[in-house]
Amino acid sequence: MTALLFSNFNRHAQFTDDEYQKIKEVFTKSYIRKKKNLVNEGDISKYIFFVEKGCLRSFTVNKDGSEHVVQLAIEDHWIADLSSFITQMPGTINIEAIEDSEVLLLPHQDLERLYHQVPSLEKYFRQLYQRAYVGLQQRLNSRHSSSAEERYRELIKLQPHLTQRVPLIYIASYLGITPESLSRIRKQMHIKVENTA
Amino acid sequence: MTALLFSNFNRHAQFTDDEYQKIKEVFTKSYIRKKKNLVNEGDISKYIFFVEKGCLRSFTVNKDGSEHVVQLAIEDHWIADLSSFITQMPGTINIEAIEDSEVLLLPHQDLERLYHQVPSLEKYFRQLYQRAYVGLQQRLNSRHSSSAEERYRELIKLQPHLTQRVPLIYIASYLGITPESLSRIRKQMHIKVENTA
DNA sequence: CGATTTTTTGAATCATATCAACGTACGTGG
DNA sequence: CCACGTACGTTGATATGATTCAAAAAATCG
DSSP states (O other): OOHHHHHHHHHHHHOOOHHHHHHHHOOOEEEEETOOOEEEETOEEEOOEEEEEEEEEEEETTTSSSSEEEEEEETTHHHHHHHHHTTTSSSOOOOEESSSEEEEEEEEHHHHHHHHHHHHHHHHHHHHHHHHHHHHHHHHHHHSOOHHHHHHHEEEEHHHHHHSOOOHHHHHHHHTTHHHHHHHHHHHHHHHHHHHH | HHHHHHHHHHHHHOHHHHHHHHHHHHEEEEEEEETTTTOOOOOOOOOOEEEEESSEEEEETTTTOOEEEEEEETOOEEEEHHHHHHHSSSOOOOOEEESSSSEEEEHHHHHHHHHHHHHHHHHHHEEEEEEEHHHHHHHHHHHHHSOOOHHHHHHHHHHHHHHSOOHHHHHHHHTTTTTHHHHHHHHHHHHHHHHOO
């Protein structure tokens, strides 16, 4: 059940067999259907999620009802309302399956305990957060210094699979542009490609 | 020399006297004059910096020469080109003092060694990155869902001191708006306040 | 003081959003 | 398996927040 997860661990950390066992124990698996929510705003996030199969999005909802995609996560990636998970206070983020998905649940309490028992796990997550932080910083920087089209091109370069797999509306929201604008950008890019060919 | 740093540590972790000693050893202090750079893009970042006194900014420079402020750091905060520090590859970020400043340098190699020797230090940084990640996510979200004025108001609420201490041009850049726009926003806000009073 | 940096102001312009309407695709129940 | 509803994508016309460019005023610094 945890093959993908442990292959991910192995890329960034080393655990003893005993440690693997301890870690393995605390995960439970959950199947989540397309359009269904894993987390609702107002919830206290008891888990962070490792995506084994499928695709999910986290998003916030403004007072005026508009949604903003915070994160898109496919297989082999983590997703959570980290703010709520850390503080164990009600969160502001929703997590919804974009496709029928399978996720592994890592409970807050167990993780805190495991940090003590398995120092390498703390290292793994320290490094994970480091990379996540750097990635976010690049995204923010791109938001500050690049046009909508440039941002879309960067995403294609960084995660080509995502832009094919995820509906345009969510890609647009993730990039901070309207679906209409992204649709026009795509059209524009097709024209350019045709002219070049 | 490390009073502020250790008071910061104490708020988030516990160390034994022996551990404190081990940590203390690896820091060196540096004085940096206003307008001088601590890090230049292209450098391999050998250090992360803890600000003891003063104020610094990290920023990127586009091909067209335009600057974008990534981070503003005052006393009791860390600043770095984290991407370069992690990978030990040439970075893309500059760090410059906005005021005459004093920083503590934490060398990459020592930190990696200390992570082994002092597990609580790994915990401290894991938590630091967690919080930094959440903060960045809120900043990106704000960038996606709020107007320039709203973002400025949020910053005032979150870091009132910053907006007074740091020149408008850097605040503007940090928020992803032009200095001209921020100037107009400030004017607009003053008018509103006057009318309310 | 003179020089440089920072802030302000005005007018014109631009990238992207908004609103509205229609086209397309998908999947679910009858 | 068709039909209907809902979700997603496209297109056009118009609006708007913020930028750009230019220039002057104000603040800061050696």
